[in-house]
Amino acid sequence: MQLFWLRTDLRLHDNTALSAAARSGPTVAVFLLSPGQWLAHDDAPCKVDFWLRNLRELGQALATLNIPLLIRQADTWDQAPTVLLELCQSLGVDAVHVNEEYGVHETRRDRAVAKAVEARDIDFHSHLDQLFFRPGSVLTRTGGYFQVFSQFRKVCYSRLHGALPALVTPPAPQAPLPVKSDPVPDTLDGFAPAPQALSNLWPAGENEARRRLESFADQQIDYYQSERDFPAKPGTSQLSPYLAAGVVSPRQCLHAALQSNLGEFDSGNVGAVTWINELLWREFYKHILVGYPRVSRHRAFRPETEAVAWRHAPRDLEAWQQGRTGLPIIDAAMRQLLETGWMHNRLRMVVAMFLTKNLLIDWREGERFFMRHLIDGDLAANNGGWQWSSSTGTDSAPYFRIFNPISQSQKFDSEGLFIKHWLPELAGLNKKDVHNPAALGGLFGVAGYPQPIVDLASSRERALAAFKSLPSRPESGGAHE
Structure with a gap:
């Protein structure tokens, strides 16, 4: 049995850990509700509401593949090792699969979970998913993390030209398992539900995320560079909530931009090139988070x-x-x-x-x-x-x-x-x-x-x-x- 531990990767398509788990054997998915941790991290009520709405959509999609979605409570992340180990032992899990997350608390949590399950001979597999390049693999000539975006971007362009990260094939349906899915709660203590008007602005689900991406790439990306700075115009992709929750992946975004620009990164349509730069800014700041942990601790970079x-x-x-x-x-x-x-x-x-x-x-x-x-x-x-x-x-x-x-x-x-x-x-x-x-x-x-x-x-x-x-x-x- 394989356990796929969901975090900020709430999608079926192009999901590295999910597909790897499904290739390895019968798979069960789990999501940990951690309201105490989310409050400590200042996560917004509307963001947690968005996670829960997307989780419900994903649960339905997983059900079509016969992958049960389990919900467990770990109020803070220091409870995650105990909760997940108990689940692994009750299900007879052989391996846990996760997509890498970044930040000092995320790294500490994942190391603690890996240590707990590996001590019981359960494998822990961490997959690169929300970035094009693993932090520590894009470095200066002296072996340090880049501090200037233009230099970081130049190396990324060079690497992407040589090997474009491929989209991951979604899993095929598996044989039904004797494990029932859990209901996803509508609300959590400490997080008020989002007003209906806000939920209407940000519909949940992978289909909505992909629709927005396709619409932007087909109709708006050509004008992105010239219109993105004007707040009264629909000049941006409006994809950031879906990227932050992992409802759409950076790879999917990159492939859509390249397809609209005949495969070019740094020439051709200036709108597409500018938008790809924004994806790389996102990448840059994740690398900074790993290379300079003080920014995760509310300290100034300088x-x-x-x-x-x-x-x-x-x-x-x-x-x-x-x-x-x-x-x-x-x-x-x-x-x-x-x-x-x-x-x-x-x-x-x-x-x-x-x-x-x-x-x-x-x-x-x-x-x-x-x-x-x-x-x-x-x-x-x-x-x-x-x-x-x-x-x-x-x-x-x-x-x-x-x-x-x-x-x-x-x-x-x-x-x-x-x-x-x-x-x-x-x-x-x-x-x-x-x-x-x-x-x-x-x-x-x-x-x-x-x-x-x-x-x-x-x-x-x-x-x-x-x-x-x-x-x-x-x-x-x-x-x-």
């Missing part, structure tokens, strides 16, 4: 930036969290996050720079808030993005590069369509005034909308001073965008 004199400003933080800063593009983006569990990527950078530079609030506050609300929350990508924006991370924006939210708004939402959708109180303003209602003057500004909580020019100077005072810093210069 140690000298731990000395930044971040402000303790709970009122400013709360205004940012609630979308009432008085800067329309910031508030619209934050309201999009609160209502949909997702935020447009350009705006993730804009709101992150505003928090860490203009408000000079610790990036960890923003990272935590995002994780608690994102349906696509992923430690590597979220940490990487926040550390990039706050100039504390690998290959990050120079500290003097500070997005001006008003000019960003004018450039990427010139008609104010995104702002007016999320801030209906500003719907009556023209496309010039909607970006900065405070400039209209008057004692109270626009009725129902707050005055800016910070002056952009002076707060920018404050951020520059805070970073310039660090013991080691890059050469100054740069732009005010």
Whole structure:
């Protein structure tokens, strides 16, 4: 008997561990409910709801192959070895199959489970699945992990040209087993169910993920490079929740992009090339997680930036969290996050720079808030993005590069369509005034909308001073965008 331990790989197709288990013998799948661990990791209620909805869909798909789906409780991951060993012994399992996950807690959990089952002569097989390359296999000439994305990408391109990772064939139906599947719970303590409107935005299931991928590759990828920065346009793939939960694989995404671009990685359609770069950014941040474990422990990638004199400003933080800063593009983006569990990527950078530079609030506050609300929350990508924006991370924006939210708004939402959708109180303003209602003057500004909580020019100077005072810093210069 083979045991396939499901984690963030909730799909039937192109699933390395599932297919390997099924090739080796009769297979049973198991998923561990770990609400205590998920709370400790700040996983959002909408994300856990999305996992459970996808798990139900996957359970039905596995049933067509006669693969039972079992649900077990391990409130925290330190309980996983005991729970899984007990299951293995009750079923007479010969081998456990998993797809590799990354991060210090994930690695510690998997080592503990492997040690527990191997002590009872049960094999533990860990498969490369959610990355193109195993961390530690893409290194600099001196044997270290890359810290600059462009150099990492160059090596990845070279390797992919030489050997494109193949899609894994899904398992064939197996003979029925005398094991009954368990029901997947609708809710878990500590995680409120997602509102129906949010569930409707993000339908569960592998068929939906593949439909979105095919639709994007067929109709939108050509325009990705030119339209991805405009939040009012449908310029992005909207696949990130499905990638984060493993409902679709990076290999499937890569193959779809290459098929639309006649097999080219770095030439041909610029939209496809740009989107493949985004897949490699995702890969890059996973490698950073392994190569530099401190980023898994809420530490800055660049140690000298731990000395930044971040402000303790709970009122400013709360205004940012609630979308009432008085800067329309910031508030619209934050309201999009609160209502949909997702935020447009350009705006993730804009709101992150505003928090860490203009408000000079610790990036960890923003990272935590995002994780608690994102349906696509992923430690590597979220940490990487926040550390990039706050100039504390690998290959990050120079500290003097500070997005001006008003000019960003004018450039990427010139008609104010995104702002007016999320801030209906500003719907009556023209496309010039909607970006900065405070400039209209008057004692109270626009009725129902707050005055800016910070002056952009002076707060920018404050951020520059805070970073310039660090013991080691890059050469100054740069732009005010």
